[in-house]
Amino acid sequence: LVSKNVRLDYDKLASRYDAHRRGGGPYLDRLVELARESRTERALELGAGTGNNSGPFAERIPCPLVGLEPSAGMLDKARAKQLPVGWVRAMAEQLPLASASVDFIFGCYFIHHVEDLNALFGECRRVLRRGCAAFVTAPIEFIENHPMNAYFPSFAMVDKARFQSAEAIANAMTRAGFVRTGAEVHSAEPRPIDQTYAERVEGKFISTYALIPEEEFEAGLKRLYADLEPAGQLDVPMIWEALIVWGWVD
Numbered sequence: 001l002v003s004k005n006v007r008l009d010y011d012k013l014a015s016r017y018d019a020h021r022r023g024g025g026p027y028l029d030r031l032v033e034l035a036r037e038s039r040t041e042r043a044l045e046l047g048a049g050t051g052n053n054s055g056p057f058a059e060r061i062p063c064p065l066v067g068l069e070p071s072a073g074m075l076d077k078a079r080a081k082q083l084p085v086g087w088v089r090a091m092a093e094q095l096p097l098a099s100a101s102v103d104f105i106f107g108c109y110f111i112h113h114v115e116d117l118n119a120l121f122g123e124c125r126r127v128l129r130r131g132c133a134a135f136v137t138a139p140i141e142f143i144e145n146h147p148m149n150a151y152f153p154s155f156a157m158v159d160k161a162r163f164q165s166a167e168a169i170a171n172a173m174t175r176a177g178f179v180r181t182g183a184e185v186h187s188a189e190p191r192p193i194d195q196t197y198a199e200r201v202e203g204k205f206i207s208t209y210a211l212i213p214e215e216e217f218e219a220g221l222k223r224l225y226a227d228l229e230p231a232g233q234l235d236v237p238m239i240w241e242a243l244i245v246w247g248w249v250d
């Protein structure tokens with residue numbers, strides 16, 4: 001059922017992940033708009049993790065929501081939140097859902113784990129009866145310009161090896177039969193890179209840090225804390241940018 005990669009990463013990371021990562025983000029309003037345009041009566045979230053985005057989505061689109069997640073550890077955390085979500089343990093490339101059974105699909109920060117986009121979008125196309133599928137991920141430019149590159153030299157290399165470009169995602173959607181694909185970058189308000197931010201890095205709130213060699217991680221973290229000492233924050237802010245890519249069923 002579960003690939004080695006998922007078991008290794010997320011069962012082990014579940015507690016730490018949930019303690020340091022919140023739901024919602026600069027993409028949520030756009031996802032909600034797309035769900036409304038889809039006249040959503042039944043929604044599916046892929047790679048839902050600990051349910052961090054399932055709750056905020058369900059609050060604004062009150063319809064049955066299926067949350068799909070392959071990691072048992074992440075699912076345990078999600079279930080404990082008692083959200084109005086029907087949880088399913090499965091991989092997105094093999095959806096245990098009937099054809100034409102949902103009218104909106106979304107996934108936040110999960111698509112970079114999927115090696116076979118053709119299989120993923122083939123399944124998405126199959127289970128959608130109308131509406132659209134929309135995926136939130138990190139734009140390549142955001143990865144390249146991320147302030148943490150100054151502390152962790154392999155940061156961009158690690159993520160550029162995993163995160164697909166907007167074009168690659170949109171092209172795969174088109175191959176699977178989606179039409180009117182679109183892509184937009186949405187940015188959050190600038191926030192200080194301060195002690196709180198450093199503590200989230202220390203908690204490895206994004207899986208990038210779990211993939212950076214431990215020695216490099218320790219050294220970078222030490223430098224980050226040291227640079228925060230004089231002013232309590234870095235002189236560059238954090239501006240979170242999220243890429244949303246979507247495609248419609250004709």
Ligand SMILES: C[S@@+](CC[C@H](N)C(=O)[O-])C[C@H]1O[C@@H](n2cnc3c(N)ncnc32)[C@H](O)[C@@H]1O
Nearest residue numbers: 010047048049052071074091092108109110113
């Ligand atoms: C970075 S987490 C994001 C979780 C959640 N969407 C969020 O935004 O907090 C990525 C999630 O994708 C899941 N995942 C990885 N490969 C997957 C696959 N092939 N199908 C479905 N989920 C997958 C992982 O188990 C993990 O929970």
